[in-house]
Amino acid sequence: xxxxxxxxxxFAQSGKENTERVLELARARAEALGxxxxxxxTTSGATAVRSAELFQGFDLVAVTHSAxxxxxxxxxxxxxxxxxxxxxxxxxxxxxxxxGGVGRAVRKLWGTYQLDEIIAQTLRLFGQxxxxxxxxxxxAADAGLVSTQAPALVIAGSGRGADTAVxxxxxxxxxxxxxxxxxxICMPSPHHPAFL
Numbered sequence: 001x002x003x004x005x006x007x008x009x010x011f012a013q014s015g016k017e018n019t020e021r022v023l024e025l026a027r028a029r030a031e032a033l034g035x036x037x038x039x040x041x042t043t044s045g046a047t048a049v050r051s052a053e054l055f056q057g058f059d060l061v062a063v064t065h066s067a068x069x070x071x072x073x074x075x076x077x078x079x080x081x082x083x084x085x086x087x088x089x090x091x092x093x094x095x096x097x098x099x100g101g102v103g104r105a106v107r108k109l110w111g112t113y114q115l116d117e118i119i120a121q122t123l124r125l126f127g128q129x130x131x132x133x134x135x136x137x138x139x140a141a142d143a144g145l146v147s148t149q150a151p152a153l154v155i156a157g158s159g160r161g162a163d164t165a166v167x168x169x170x171x172x173x174x175x176x177x178x179x180x181x182x183x184x185i186c187m188p189s190p191h192h193p194a195f196l
Contacts, residue, residue, distance in 0.1 A: 006183050012195040014127060014188035016161020019047060022186055023054050023155070026165035029185050030058070030153040035167065037147070039063060039140045041132045041156040045081025051155060051162075052088040061145045063136040064094045066101075091145050098138035098173050099123075099131070119176075127188050129164025132156035137179060141170040148172060151182055163188045 009025055011018050030038065038060045042048035048062035062085055065076045077094065085092055097104075103114030113121075123131035133156040140146045148170050157163045164187045171179035189195070 008184045009186035010192055010194075011163055011186065011188040012192075013190050014129065014158035014163045016047075016157065016159070016163075018163040018186075018188065019050065019157070019161040022157075022162040022165050023051060025186050026153055026155055027054055029165070029167070029183070030055075033151070033167065035151055035153050037061075037150065037152040039136050039146060039152050039154045039170075040162070041129075041136050042081075043076045043160060044078045045085060046078075047155075047157065047160075047162050048090060048092075049081050049084050049088070052085060052090045056088075059091075059146075060088075061091045061093060061140045063139055064092060066096050067094060069097075093140060093143050093145060095139060095143060097135060098142070099135045127164060128158035129156040129162070130166070130184075130187060133164055133166050133168065134179065134181075137168045137170040138173045138176065141172050146170050148175070148178070153185075158188065 036058050038055050038058045040048050040051045040062050042062045067075045099116045099120035103116040106114050120131050123134050133154040137154055141148050146152050151167050151169050154168050155162050155165050165185040167183040169180035
């Protein structure tokens with residue numbers, strides 16, 4: 001049986017303090033694999049701006065929170081970062097979250113979880129960044145900004161910054177089970193025995 005040995009970097013904690021290392025590891029792996037498509041989660045836009053600076057020459061898609069995520073009509077993407085991303089030629093996607101749109105409204109109103117949020121909670125077993133990576137892959141594919149036929153480098157995090165990077169062949173949300181996670185480049189694992 002053929003096998004491939006690929007290192008995964010495990011961080012002792014989640015969060016934005018891992019951002020620079022995540023971007024460094026992610027760029028090296030993308031170059032090694034010849035991947036030119038990068039999908040990055042961003043809230044204020046800071047992580048996307050930093051990614052765009054480091055991934056010049058790549059096709060970069062920045063996926064933001066949906067408008068209204070934190071409250072009525074609130075958009076988390078900082079206008080100065082949005083302008084900088086436009087200057088850098090980054091595609092910015094703001095839309096409904098693939099794993100928390102209408103299902104979240106049902107949970108809030110009737111206190112019952114829907115399938116999309118059950119999937120989200122299951123992915124969170126591997127960390128918030130892993131759930132976000134899967135989700136933004138679906139969102140970028142649904143917007144037609146990335147191919148569902150080729151691998152993409154996906155960078156995400158837990159709250160702010162980046163702590164997770166994976167290689168995924170994206171899928172459209174209605175074809176969720178066609179999504180193909182190929183490699184975990186890095187992720188946080190604060191419960192790993194080595195850190196206890």
